[in-house]
Amino acid sequence: xxxxxxxxxxxxxxxxxxxxxxxxxxxxxxxxxxxxxxxxxxxxxxxxxxxxxxxxxxxxxxxxxxxxxxxxxxxxxxxxxxxxxxxxxxxxxxxxxxxxxxxxxxxxxxxxxxxxxxxxxxxxxxx
Numbered sequence: 001x002x003x004x005x006x007x008x009x010x011x012x013x014x015x016x017x018x019x020x021x022x023x024x025x026x027x028x029x030x031x032x033x034x035x036x037x038x039x040x041x042x043x044x045x046x047x048x049x050x051x052x053x054x055x056x057x058x059x060x061x062x063x064x065x066x067x068x069x070x071x072x073x074x075x076x077x078x079x080x081x082x083x084x085x086x087x088x089x090x091x092x093x094x095x096x097x098x099x100x101x102x103x104x105x106x107x108x109x110x111x112x113x114x115x116x117x118x119x120x121x122x123x124x125x126x127x
Contacts, residue, residue, distance in 0.1 A: 009059050024122060025121070032048075032109065045114040046085050046088070063123050064124060069125075070094075071121060072099055076105075
């Protein structure tokens with residue numbers, strides 16, 4: 001088991017790792033709209049989703065992977081009315097790659113953000 005950590009994404013705000021790599025599978029913690037310096041970004045759910053996906057990309061890169069290696073994501077939304085907007089930004093980042101996905105509405109998220117995303121990825125395997 002290898003702990004994955006990068007300063008190109010925000011540090012964990014609790015007793016957990018940004019991600020764990022086990023037998024070629026990466027399990028990320030949820031990413032929220034914090035800058036790598038730990039500052040919460042201002043903006044709507046689209047801006048927050050972009051920051052979340054930049055953070056997730058940085059964690060994947062630290063493990064030697066990319067969004068193209070993602071096999072499953074989970075999206076947590078504070079408001080399901082934001083589903084279409086988050087989908088649009090998500091599609092910008094993932095392009096034609098279509099990992100399995102769950103989207104869940106939650107009452108609140110850390111730091112009262114609007115969106116959080118985690119993933120499972122297969123690192124170092126050819127497609």
